[in-house]
Amino acid sequence: MGLKSWIDGVAGGARGLAKRFAGDVRGNVAMLFGLSLPVLILMTFGGVDIHRMSTVRVNLQDALDAAALAAARSPYTTNADLQRVGLAALKANLQAYPNVTLEEGQTSFVLTGDDVVVADARVQVKTLVANIFLPPYGQLMDDYLPVGSHSEVDRSSRNLEVSLVLDVTGSMSGQRILDLKQAAKELVDIVVQPVQTPYYSKLALVPYSMGVNLGSNANAVRGTPTGSTNITGAVINFTGSEKSISAATKERPVEITSSNHGFNNNDVVWITGASGMTQLNNKAYQVRNKTSNTFELYTLSGYRVDGRYWGTYSGNAKVLRFHYIDSSV
Numbered sequence: 203m204g205l206k207s208w209i210d211g212v213a214g215g216a217r218g219l220a221k222r223f224a225g226d227v228r229g230n231v232a233m234l235f236g237l238s239l240p241v242l243i244l245m246t247f248g249g250v251d252i253h254r255m256s257t258v259r260v261n262l263q264d265a266l267d268a269a270a271l272a273a274a275r276s277p278y279t280t281n282a283d284l285q286r287v288g289l290a291a292l293k294a295n296l297q298a299y300p301n302v303t304l305e306e307g308q309t310s311f312v313l314t315g316d317d318v319v320v321a322d323a324r325v326q327v328k329t330l331v332a333n334i335f336l337p338p339y340g341q342l343m344d345d346y347l348p349v350g351s352h353s354e355v356d357r358s359s360r361n362l363e364v365s366l367v368l369d370v371t372g373s374m375s376g377q378r379i380l381d382l383k384q385a386a387k388e389l390v391d392i393v394v395q396p397v398q399t400p401y402y403s404k405l406a407l408v409p410y411s412m413g414v415n416l417g418s419n420a421n422a423v424r425g426t427p428t429g430s431t432n433i434t435g436a437v438i439n440f441t442g443s444e445k446s447i448s449a450a451t452k453e454r455p456v457e458i459t460s461s462n463h464g465f466n467n468n469d470v471v472w473i474t475g476a477s478g479m480t481q482l483n484n485k486a487y488q489v490r491n492k493t494s495n496t497f498e499l500y501t502l503s504g505y506r507v508d509g510r511y512w513g514t515y516s517g518n519a520k521v522l523r524f525h526y527i528d529s530s531v
Contacts, residue, residue: 266352268291269288272287273291273311277395319354324349326346327349362401366389367408370410393405441522442522444520447460448461450476450515456508463497467490471521477516487499
């Protein structure tokens with residue numbers, strides 16, 4: 203009986219100790235935290251790499267979109283040429299992101315039957331924080347993570363026709379006309395494509411001058427001109443006294459200096475005998491902006507007379523008020 207009682211006492215004590223252990227919750231939080239700590243660290247530091255992957259994906263998308271546009275804008279139609287142009291553009295765009303590695307074997311630029319350039323690319327992103335602090339993570343997930351992107355560009359018609367109007371009047375003399383020629387040559391090189399299939403580009407040059415020779419198309423544009431009519435017995439009538447011209451400017455409009463000329467605005471005058479600036483001779487002009495000793499010359503249709511490219515006036519000219527012409531037709 204003594205032994206049995208002792209065994210029962212020991213067993214009862216063990217059961218009581220077990221119950222006390224089961225009922226004691228002190229230290230559970232620390233134990234749970236210790237068990238979950240590796241997972242929390244993995245999620246925290248792994249999130250940094252995941253965020254970096256998201257950033258790289260955005261950058262890759264921008265670079266691939268630009269490369270696809272470059273391939274679509276090129277004149278080439280074969281996939282090999284499109285691949286060459288697109289890959290070169292993509293590499294240039296990715297130079298701003300040195301921590302990514304482009305997988306050229308997984309990068310393609312293809313032209314579909316609907317004239318759509320389809321581009322796909324993939325890069326490898328090296329893990330940073332997780333690979334440094336959690337070597338098992340790096341071993342499990344590899345040192346690099348793949349990031350891919352996709353882009354499509356609709357290649358519409360590239361047929362192009364441009365008209366270039368070039369000012370070749372006297373005002374473009376000197377350095378201006380040289381600059382114009384250089385700029386025109388550069389524009390031709392930009393517009394006219396070296397490959398004219400399947401689309402073409404054309405550039406027309408139109409000179410802007412005093413007139414344009416339309417050739418056989420002239421009558422269709424202006425109508426057939428009326429033939430000439432003979433005039434006989436024409437008599438030019440002048441009024442007032444003849445005035446001497448002491449100076450004529452090389453301006454637009456030409457300004458005439460004639461002391462006490464007595465003309466009024468809108469008078470019509472006739473000039474003869476000019477030396478140097480011989481373009482003034484034997485023409486009728488309208489007086490504008492007159493002063494006591496000067497007036498400006500306008501054509502009868504109201505345009506300023508341009509003397510900037512004429513000779514230098516050297517005297518002898520006379521001016522008279524021009525009245526009308528008597529004639530018999």
